[in-house]
Amino acid sequence: MRLLGSAIDRIRERGGAVVVRGEAGIGKSALLLETGRAAAGHGVRVLGTTGVESEARIPFAGLYQLLRPVLDDVAALPGPQRDAVLAAFGRSDVVAPDLHLIALATLNLMGDAAARTPMLLVVEDAQWLDPASADVLAFVARRLEFEPVVLLAALRDGFACPLADAGLPELPLRRLDRTAAATLLDARAPGLPPAVRERVLAEADGNPLALVELPLTAGQAGAGTAWLPLTTRLVQAFAARVSGLPTSTRLMLLVAALNDGDLLTEVVDAASLADGERIGVDDLVPAIDGQLIDVDEERVWFRHPLMRTAIRQRSTIGQRHLVHRSLADVVRGDEDRKVWHRAASAAGPDEDVAAALDVAAANAHRRGGMEAAVTALDRAAALSIDPVRRGERLLRGAELAFELGRHDVVVRLLDQAGGIELPVRQRARIEWIRERFDDGIRSIGAGPRSLTELAGRAVADGEVDLALKVLWSAALRCFWTEPGRAARQEVVAAAERLPIEPDDGRLLAILVFAAPIERGAVVLDRLRHLTVSRRRAARLADAAMLVGAFDLATGFCATAIDELRAQGRLGVLARCLAAQAWSAAHLGELSVAIPAAEEAGRLASETMQPMMHATARVTEAMLAALRGDEETAENLAAEAERMSAPAGARPVLATVQHARGLAALGSGRYAEAYEHLCRMHDPADPAFHVALRCFAIGDLAEAAAHGGRHEQVRDVLADVEQLARVTSSPALHAGLRHARAVLADDTSAEALYEAALREDMPRWSFTRARTQLAYGGWLRRRRRPAESRAPLRAARNAFDALGVIPWSECARQELRASGETSRHRTSDARDRLTPQELQIAQMVAEGLTNREVGQRLYLSHRTVSSHLHRIFPKLGITSRSELNTALRMTVM
Structure with missing residues (x-):
């Protein structure tokens, strides 16, 4: 109470x-209830929701229960957020709003209401929240630091939940x-015979609920029950209390236990019908x-969730089927709930119910409840009579489960589909979905070749889009692993046979990820002549990045990012x-790279993309090296290496060595830098990557x-010169x-320096400044x-502007050695601000x-305001109008 009370006080x-956290009966609910009372006494508004096992398949059921008291404020939200949260609750026709847009709307809705009256959010039995609600609340919980909102969630030990994994x-x-x-026992059950008292104390073993409940049935318990798990004994104790009730009461309790709502009228009507x-x-x-x-005027609820469990366990299958049929008949105005009760009452295949579950899955998907859609398709498949329809439902469920990152569910659904006699198209989809996980990192071997064969079958069947998806999976395998030249060529050949436009962004990305050297020139030529739409910009950015056109890549990314933010597609x-x-980072544009890398890592973690998280971390390691922070660079590089080494993710492992090489290079440890960087060029080394070594x-x-x-480097240089004859990669040729x-x-040397500096590459100022420094x-x-000072001055100024501190200091040292002094570099915004503040x-x-x-x-506007209150003093300014100047200042 002291800990939770302090959260309320501030x-x-x-x-x-x-x-x-704690086991069943340990007092979580009592603690949250008492905290809620204390909060209300301090003028804090208390909102609550409770996870219920039977509601877990209804998307956003828990969130709706929590937000219901503040939904009148939804009109004040920005349009996309308003539409998203209303769609989640079935009140809007917006199609499939992204979960994170719903989460941002929830954050702002709560924050706006809390700005008037501070708010305590109490989440009971979080382990049984529907997955969509749990994901939204985990998102919100991470972002409450600057809001007058405290969220308390009770979670039973031994259960997984997004709130448990939110850090x-x-x-x-x-x-x-x-x-x-x-x-406690003497207060609640005074006068127990000594033998019974000792037995209860021993069996309860300090569990408060057990100390309260076991005395009530101590006389009925058999001598052999003490060995059972405590939760089981508690369920038995509750069941024993139910057994003595009138038949009609027991029936009503069973209806309440199986209902996915809490309306008293539904319990009464369904029990009467049954x-x-x-x-x-x-x-x-x-x-x-x-x-x-x-019970109140409208609702009925159990005082402890184990009571529901006890009542369900003591009922027969026939009784449960009867109750579910009755509930299906009495539920009003919610077709999805009706069909779930119909499905629960089905004793065997029923195509009508399966078709209704299909509709329920589509509704859940449209509302953004992906996990509920998977559950509905899974159950629909089980009730399907026609094998082709069953296979289609399993595949659709597997595809949605893949988007959720649920590998276990994907494998289970595909294994079921694999045992059915299915058409060629469905079998191709099974293989494609199997290949998509981990971007092809873990399972290499003949992967790309089997995928190209699969793509060929898809094209023959008229499924060009499916073929593109399959070949993109094959290309990703070529990127993350090293399947060999022959496998890469097969992917390229299959892609170039597809009947699509030659400048299709999907095709360009496949070509460059499969064969970045061999197809680099043709891809780069097409990229430079494209009219870019926001829809295709993300894939084009991938292609530009891997061909070494980093200036084009950052531009494509900027175009795509605005659209992705608006859509809420955080993955x-x-x-x-x-x-x-x-x-x-490769361009030395740290003001862009630093915040992008930090946000990428944060979002990759939230959206469960471990390799993207590793990629963001190793990019942060490169940036720390460019800033001269060697300790941070090594810590981040080591973290990325730990994350990616078991999977053999070559792009990350290559960039780890690049980051370490840059850190050593910046501090003048040239032998160490050479050892790290040459690993990128050794085909036997896990850090070898056919494209990234060129950069x-x-x-x-x-x-x-x-x-x-x-002399040692000449063979590597000769090899790369050979590659340069094939590709026009700007990064390769500049290097x-x-x-x-x-x-x-x-x-x-002089002619070569002058030739390098004559190149017109306006976005490549870091590369140019390094050549000026060397010259x-x-x-x-x-x-x-006297001749050295002009290029050294230009290099110093460029390095200062970019914020690459070791190279700035090196340029100053060279200038001092030439007889010219420089002003001291002072800290800039990149030194003083966190990445998110920047x-x-x-x-x-x-x-x-x-x-x-x-x-x-994806923050509330109050969080942004709080950050600005920290930013202004750090930069020595007092208003927004001064930010531009403060961000440009690098030296005194």
């Missing part, structure tokens, strides 16, 4: 969330010690008197942000030149121009200090309002 200054503070409840247990005689509310009085349930947004961060050739050459390894110059002898140093060492400052500097920034970053 609710007006800051919000948060706590997960209260929230936890309060574990333990059993009472012997003294406290005896005090019994054949009129049963009234008064028949519940014995259960109320026995403190098993509570795809995480990937696009990771691509933007990675490409901008570090300039770094490798620099490490070799400073470390006296000119090679730099490499040729720094490795050249005195007779040819200036070369001139100074040739005793031409991102918010940039958006506000562009003229966006707090609400607009919040909509883009």
